[in-house]
Amino acid sequence: MPTKKDILDLHFMDARYKLLDIAAFLDRIERHQGxxxxxxxxxxxxxxxxxxxxxxxxxxxxxxxSDHSTEPAEKATFQGAFGAPQSLQS
Incomplete structure (x- = not known):
């Protein structure tokens, strides 16, 4: 069974990259209009x-x-997913 240090040794740099990528994404959003x-x-x-x-x-x-709605959409306007529930829309 690996230890916490073993897991950190194996996966820290990947997790670090992902967090930096999210931070950069949030910065990009903030810099733009709209x-x-x-x-x-x-x-x-x-x-x-x-x-x-x-x-x-x-x-x-x-x-x-995730979208937890149980009712089907009346009409699909595109093929794919948004990746977040639209019910959060203000």
Whole structure:
């Protein structure tokens, strides 16, 4: 069974890169004109989950960024997904 140090040794640089990438993305959003939308709100809602000590953070982040609606959309306007629930839209 690996220790916490073993896991840090193996995965720290990858996690560091991902956090820097998110920070750069947030900086880019802030530098530009216009309004954000529900996707940005979804990311901001998920960020405090990362800082919590609760077990299951990956699942909690996925749930925060998932659409939990049960009713089908009346009409699909495109093929794909938004990656965040539109219900967060203000």
């Amino acid at each position: 309004e954000t939308d529900f996707r940005f709100d979804g990311l901001k809602k998920a960020l405090p989950i990362l800082l919590s000590d609760q077990p299951g953070r990956a699942k909690a982040v996925l749930e925060a960024l």
